[in-house]
Amino acid sequence: MADDLIGSVYTPDAGETPLLSLADVSILKAAPLARISLRAREASLAEIGTAFGTSIPTRPLTAETAQGRAALWLGPDEWLLLASEADLEPIQTSIADKLGAQPHALVDVSDRQDALIVTGSKAEWLLNSGIPIDLDITAFPVGMVTRTLFHKAPVMVLRTGSETYVVEAWGSFMDYVTGLLLEASEELAV
Incomplete structure (x- = not known):
């Protein structure tokens, strides 16, 4: 992990x-890393994990990693997603496409x-x-x-x-x- x-x-x-x-x-x-602040509902976490490339942790104070990416639990509906700088735009696009109109927020906080x-x-x-x-x-x-x-x-x-x-x-x-x-x-x- x-x-x-x-x-x-x-x-x-x-x-x-x-x-x-x-x-x-x-x-x-x-x-430097790509850092994305994610706010989403629990029902969409499996889809987000698929789009991001690693599962999104649901247990407080934990992290999940795979393939050079990490998802860190920061709060009940807040995570920090980490990846290489080159992957920032593809990650944002992939998650946004997967979720469509489902409520969520993806904010680039890399800087x-x-x-x-x-x-x-x-x-x-x-x-x-x-x-x-x-x-x-x-x-x-x-x-x-x-x-x-x-x-x-x-x-x-x-x-x-x-x-x-x-x-x-x-x-x-x-x-x-x-x-x-x-x-x-x-x-x-x-």
Whole structure:
């Protein structure tokens, strides 16, 4: 399920140097993605999944992945669909054609958000320096996704591996989030 997210959907941006590279934790900028905000009724989710190429999760706080695409549950009738940038228009067209007049909303939010890949044995500790939820693997298992706050910035956190997380934030908050993560990491460098 979410184990393949890091390699097939969220990949490090090859044009960027690591933001942090310590023995116990690293932070990498993720490569740009197509991000589509989906609002739809439960009755149309099977059709949307067929058009998108992976099922749409119906269990709260979960993600579904297949063929380099991911669907993240964000609320009772809200999902974030992720794919390569080149697939944006074909995905929107495919879903719109499949649903026809059924009520739904597809909004391209690709430029709104950026993502960081935080990995290593101290990734949980580093994220908990600003996130007030329990990120222990027993409480926040691989494949779990949630919206929360990092200090005062709204973020989305997705656990993609036992020691790997993706943190998404609006572009206007990303410097704030990154700066606070780097500041907290100074304790680990000592």
